[in-house]
Amino acid sequence: MANIQEKIAKLCQEATFEEGQDLLVCVPDSKWHALAKSLKEELHFDFLVTIVGMDWTDKLGCIYYLKSTADNAMISVKVTTEDRENPMIHSVHDVWAIATTFEREVYDFFGIIFVNNPDMRRMFLSIDWKGYPLRKDYDDSPEINPVPKENERQEDTTVSYVETEDGKIEKKTINVFEPNDFVVNIGPQHPATHGVLRFRTAVDGETIKKIDFYSGYIHRGIEKICEGLTYPQTLHFMDRMDYFSGHHYHHAMCMVYEKALGIEISRRAQVIRVLMDELARIASHCLFLGTYCMDLGATTMLFYTLRVREQILDIMEKTCGARMTFNYGCIGGVMQDLHEDFVSDVKELLAVLPKNIKEYNELFIGNVIAKGRLENVGTLTREDAISYAVTGPSGRASGWACDVRKTNPYSIYGELDFEEVVYTEGDSMARTKLRIAEMEQSARIIEQLIDNIPEGEYCVKVPKVVKLPAGRWFQMVEGCRGAFGVYVESTGGTSPLRLKLVPPCLPLANVVDHLTRGTKIADLITIGGSLDYIVPDIDR
Amino acid sequence: MPYEAWKDNEYIESLVKELQENGTNVIVGSFDKLINWGRSNSIWPLTFATSCCGIEFVSLGAARYDMARFGWEVARSSPRQADFMMVAGTIVHRMAPVMRRLYDQLAEPKYVIACGGCAISGGPFRKSYHVVKGIDEIVPVDVYLPGCPPRPEAMIYSIMQLSRKMKVEKFFGGVNRQEKIKDFLAAHPEESYD
Amino acid sequence: MYEITFATITNWIDTFLGKYMPEWLVTTVECLLIGVGLLLVYALLALFYIYFERKVCAAFQCRLGPNRVGPWGLLQSFADMFKMLIKELITLKHIDRFLFALAPYLVIIASMLSFACLPWANGLQIIDFNIGIFFLIAVSSIGVLGILLAGWSSNNKFTLIGALRSGAQMVSYELSIGLSVLTMVAFAGTMSITGIVEEQKDLWFIFSGHVPAIIAFVIYLVAGTAETNRGPFDLPEAESELTAGYHTEYSGIHFGFFYLAEYLNLFIVSGVATLLFFGGWMPLHIPGWEGFNAVMDYIPSVVWFIGKAIALSFIIIWFKWTFPRLRIDQLLKLEWKYLLPINLVNLVLMVIIIVFNLHF
Structure with missing residues (x-):
């Protein structure tokens, strides 16, 4: 463990360490993406176990659990932000493919925007849900989010916050499907999805072009x-x-x-x-x-x-x-x-x-x-x-x-x-x-x-x-x-x-x-x- | 099952009494009997399950409990062809409109069984911000079936209860809810379908 | 050889009516009687088949199957029918109403017409003329039109995919059916249904026709299963993929028509197989064993026909409850790459056998 700590300290000078069950590395957001890359490539932490979204009331943040498939070592990385109005952390979706989805989940529950993540939509909650439920200051009174009577609003676009060369964050809208795609909706009530999962499937004849997956139809909090x-x-x-x-x-x-x-x-x-x-x-x-x-x-x-x-x-x-x-x-x-x-x-x-x-x-x-x-x-x-x-x-x-x-x-x-x-x-x-x-x-x-x-x-x-x-x-x-x-x-x-x-x-x-x-x-x-x-x- | 073994005879009797008071034509009455015999013996479920209760519903179809004995095994995936909907599992906010839509798609006469604690009241998840506290907020329920999840035996009992209810209902003018459809269409003008 | 024929009964009815009525009225009444009888038998047989399949499937799955409604659950499918009759017929918005309503009738008419061609018993056959088997193939393919219409007019993506699958599948497998029927027609030397049955009075074609008859039978059985949209070829209504396939949007008795036609098509396919390979209503005769043949003749011919058809249906049901479903490309590959070439070679082989008189 100490060995890894030394290596990480060498990779990123700003990192501080907390001892615990696993080694916890605290890095500022600006250095996180670079560190993630070298963690994967040089120290072989190639398995992103999870991203734990956190709300410590004074700040928001994420704890990334990483595991190395070579020697099964495990470390965790903490990235925090103090901005509650517009919290932003850099995405690591290009390092671990699963991060795209994990980050979306954190966004859904905590409202933390992941810069450069190509898909920043709500995941478990519907498009019009108000508030981020896992934040400590979330108001769960049923008047704010009543049981919907009408069908859910559907959008064919997704949002991405992209960082430009000069460090500015731009909001971009991306189409999920191509304009002329034949989109078949499979689920949420469909015998093949083993429950209530929903796939919006773009097909060309019988061939599948793309699947956009929706969950949250049994999200019980x-x-x-x-x-x-x-x-x-x-x-x-x-x-x-x-x-x-x-x-x-x-x-x-x-x-x-x-x-x-x-x-x-x-x-x-x-x-x-x-x-x-x-x-x-x-x-x-x-x-x-x-x-x-x-x-x-x-x-x-x-x-x-x-x-x-x-x-x-x-x-x-x-x-x-x-x-x-x-x-x-x-x-x-x-x-x-x-x-x-x-x-x-x-x-x-x-x-x-x-x-x-x-x-x-x-x-x-x-x-x-x-x-x-x-x-x-x-x-x-x-x-x-x-x-x-x-x-x-x-x-x-x-x-x-x-x-x-x-x-x-x-x-x-x-x-x-x-x-x-x-x-x-x-x-x-x-x-x-x-x-x-x-x-x-x-x-x-x-x-x-x-x-x-x-x-x-x-x-x-x-x-x-x-x-x-x-x-x-x-x-x-x-x-x-x-x-x-x-x-x-x-x-x-x-x-x-x-x-x-x-x-x-x-x-x-x-x-x-x-x-x-x-x-x-x-x-x-x-x-x-x-x-x-x-x-x-x-x-x- | 012998009549005495049922636990809710009072309710069924009051239902029968109410029907008899309204009076019925002999021909229509005997037609009713024949149709109700058919209806109560051919109850096709809609394959609809959201969570744990759905797995017990699978067990209900399997060899040990074998719901085919009663003729309930023709589980239809299309709501147009099913007779009742067993809401097996938690219904959350996002699922609520979908379930309502499924209910609307069922062909009349249609019935709903609220299966398990979650469907009845929200069950262990009642405190959650995203769970519907009882499906009777969304659709009318005919049979409540408690349990978490209910055992397959309990499910058999609940569908038998439903069958009893069908048997004493009046088909002509009673369950055939054409009027309600008119109300529904009035409440949902054409553009909401697009 | 066959003393008791249905001609005796029908002749008696004809003369009885002829005494009291003019000739045109007699024909009309007879037509009506036949029509009603046909409908009745059709409905009863379909209901029986639904019950039969449910029981057989239960047996394969170590279950009991329906046993609560009536003795041994025999009345189960009657209850289902009553229920289906009174179910609401849902009319949808944004559909082609005429075609939507027409589709189930097309399907059921196609299956009823082919039903009428079957040789039920000695002398009991409703449509019989010199190109009977040709007619049978022609009317049975009207069904696919109904399915295509149903899928298209429902204005639903699942039904559309189901219908297109069904179209591709049925049109392809029609070829195999046609060719294997052609093989047997070449062997029989006639296209008339009674003629084909008569040809088998000494020995059924499956025995007398050597290897090509057996090959043709296997191909017919595979293609027939595909024609009826049953597992492992049940892609058009693949429950786990397309909810209920082309009839997803149908409710009440309109769905009931599809449901009945599906089961009856099973009977028709096995009936035609019986006709072509197992001698139609003809009892089992073995040349030389006169005593045995005489005993076989005591069993009424209608029992022979229905018994053989049900036995063949049992095999098809057995397929369904054993095999997983094919994928659409595998399905078409099977037809165009394997069944069709084998079938063509088989036809040539049959002709060789006939020409050189190698059969029994």
């Missing part, structure tokens, strides 16, 4: 609500974002709080959490396979995959008491102890799983039509995957070993014996096959643990009123769809100053435009399905 809740209360939202990765998200959130509070949880609780994570991963990949095949027209697969999922849900229900929104992890461990049937039920599942996986392979992966539809469709290269921050199975199918369980082992993953499946093809077929292979690996992890669940308490004692010390913490876990991160900043009270959730699905949905250009309309379904994004996770 979880981050803002959390700022008014106590820490244990914030946990239950984790089940309702990516509703298949509920256990993983709980795991991340609990870990970040435990780290802040300095709580050491029992090994039993750790094993239970890992077991639940991996069971949930199998269930999630099953549902992925089923719905994906349904999108491609092979409806019957859904019923075969849901069979396994129902079996897992039964196991979960016995222990957690719910089928979907478990709310199982809590600060200090888990809510309840395992059900007495747990071990035998899981063994039953492990016995039928290989048979089912074989069936899926025969029925779908080996099918000649499926091969024709999936192979060489939507190929994502490793460089693009990193630049667009496509993590999870989709990233690994492109040859990027980005499994957080391996790169930054948390909980007991470091001592477990499992493989990180990585394919290099990067097409839809690789993404599909990889998920099936991951199901096998998850089963392997469960096999190792199921007979060795240690005795002990499932939840250690934690103070009744949870107060995090002042500071900031960041934790990543491997969700079913990619790396999920939680950023917490506390001032010492009972509720967070800022709780930023880093969803893996936002980059996944963002990359659809890049992958679909020049393909057929039917390929949009193939590609979108194979990326497997969950819309409430994108929108939060």
